[in-house]
Amino acid sequence: MSDFMGANTNVASYDQDYLEDLSKCVKWIREYHNWAHYESTNDYFKWDDFTQDQKGNNWPHHTKFIEKCNELGVNVLIDVLDLPEWIGKEDHIPNSSGDGSKATDYLERIEFVSQLVARYGSQKIDSSFLKTADKLSGLNYITYYEDDNEPDYWWWETKWPAEHYAKYCNAVHDGTGVQTNSKHPLLGIKTVDPNAKHVLAGLAKKDTVYLQKILDSSNGKVPFDVVNIHMYCTDDTNGYSPENEKYGFEKKLTPLLNWRDRTIPGMPFWMTEFGWDTYIDQNKQHSCTYIDFEQQANYLLRSYFILLKMGFEKAFMYMASDHNSHDTIKYASSGYFFDNRLAQKRKPSFYYQVLAQNILGSSIFKKVISFAEISGTNENYCFEFENSNKSEKIYVLWTRETNSSNDTGATSAYQLDLGFKPTSAYSVLPKDKHENGEKIDADINGKTINLKLTETPQFLIIYH
16 A cells, blocks of 8 residues: 555655655655756756756755655655746746647757656666766666646646647657757657656546547557546535545546546556645635545545545645645645644644554555445445455445535444454554554454444454
């Protein structure tokens, strides 16, 4: 499970000294890697700690950040996004020439990604091809690289048509449509490092239209190794539970996964953004993903299990730390931590997730025992996990009120038939301010465990 649960963050987690705390929650992060931070002047690449561009700016310490992630056992998906001013336009589309209809229009962006892969990938590269001052390559820290973020934005003008994005996607994948030269000696993720994995830019929409157009524009080729999607459980006014019958994950994403199975079977699907905000002001104003602290803690945990059951290979909550803990703008207060002005203090969701990592991190998902199993006006959920020693089973269980928008305080009596008589059993309940939760002895009746389920997932530990 430690290979499944992730969070979004950026180099601030290192600069503001909460990366170590974050590593207790997740062992995968998706790093928002702003192109403008690292090449704010053309050909001045600042992943080291001393290169200064023409403006004399040498922030941030990116290589130290990646080294610290490696030290903490945290895997990194680098997501390259946005664009620097020297590209010469205020648009969001990273084409440095033309109208974006040709692969060569994206040469500068492709070069940036390729130099990034050369630095952190698995292959040593001829130093004459490297534009970094320190000429480092083959550090072997990063395998996964995401080429952009939400190219299917519907709120931007100009739109980035899928047919144009496909040109960029193919070129950044392996250099299709572009040619290396003395000015651009490295072009293409797979060309620079055949062991690297190219993650499609996270898509904002839940339909398959944009995805299908990418494939239709790629001459029979699949120019990526992983598809990823973003989803927030909202009606654009309020936040809803992850199981919600109208705005939950299964309702919105099942058609997309069915399309995957028909069109590109076996292709890994990642959820690289999901989450809920926690701030509401004195006038009861809030973002469209707002829920309270306890529900955020519950929903984040439950989301990992729902997405696991649906067939996603990884899931990254958004965002590890609040951007602004006292702002009603959407996604500003969706973290495990409050913002830096509040000293990165921990929310209940931090403690819930640390407990999940401690108990489930080394375990393997085995099967679903119950999923939305009706119990009166409620529905029950039960997932089974197993540790490598085979003598320990772990069950994750919760309940919710059927057809509820949000948690209502529902509880359910639940009997788990193990099929064997355990030698011992106990439950652990997540608890705010307690990384180890609250331990409760199990009610064992022969081969059956009698449980009281709440909307907070509990972890049942069985020995046999």
